[in-house]
Amino acid sequence: MRLLARISAGLILWAFGFSLLYALQGTGCAYGWEDASLFGTTMLRWILVATWLLLVAACLTLLRLTRAASSDFERRVTLATVLAGAGTMLITGSPVALTSACA
C-alpha cells in the first residue's frame, strides 16, 4: 500500500492542485476578488498565481520520496511519476498567470 502511495503521490498531488485552482478561480470570480486591486494586479490573480507556484514547489518536494524507494524499479517509477506530476502542474496551472480570470 505504501509502495502504491509513493509511486502515485506526484499524480495525486497534481489532481488535488488542479481541483484547488479550479475551485479558487470560480469562488474568486463569484465573490468579486477580481475587482480588488493589489500591487499592480488583482487580488484573485495573486491568490491563483501564489497557489499555483506553491503547488509546483510541493510537487517537486516529493522527489525526496525517491530516496525512500526500496528497489531500483520503484525509484525509477517514483521519479517518473513525480516529474510527470510536477511538469503537468506547471503546464496546466499556467493559465492562471496568462489568461483572463473572470471573462
Add this chain to the structure above:
Amino acid sequence: MLAGATALSLLVFGLLLLAFLRRGREGRTSPTVWIGGLGVAMPIAVLLALVGYALMLGERIVAPGVSGTVVIDATGRQWSWEFSHRVGDGTPATHNELHLPAGRPVVLRIAAVDVIHSFWVPRLAGKMDAIPGHVNLLRIEAAQPGIYEGQCAEFCGSGHSGHLFRVIAHDEAGWVAFQRGERQ
C-alpha cells in the same frame, strides 16, 4: 494548422512504411529515440504548441478590450433567443434575429433565464454556453454582410431542435438604418 497536421501525418505514415519495408533487418536506432523522442517528446511539443494557440484564441474571443465595440445582450430561453441591441434610443429587442454591423467586432453578453443553452453560429465563432445567473462574453465578427444561421448547441428540452436564430450582418448603411429603427 492543416499544413502542420499534414506534415505530422506524412511523417508517421512514412515511419510506418519504413518499418514494413525494413522488417527483419537489424535496426540501428535506439529505443530511446523511438519511445522518448517520437513517442513522448514530439507529442508534448505539438500539444504545447496547440495549447498555446488555444489560449491565445480563447483570449481573443472572450476579452473585448476594443473601444467602440458594439455590445449586444443575447438571452436564451425555452425556446427562443432575445437580442437587446444597446445602440440608439428605442432600438427594440428582437427575437431570434441578431442584427450586427459587418466588418466590426461585436461583443455578445450571453445569458439564459431557465436552463443552460449554448449560443452557436458556426460560420462566425465557436460555441458559448448561456447559463442562468451568469453572463458569458463572446466576441464575434462577420467579415461580410449577409445572413448567418445560428442554433442552440446544448440540449435544452423538447424544443431544442427548433431553437434556431439567424444573424443579420448589415453593411454600414444598413446598420445606420437599423440603429434608427428602420427595420428592413
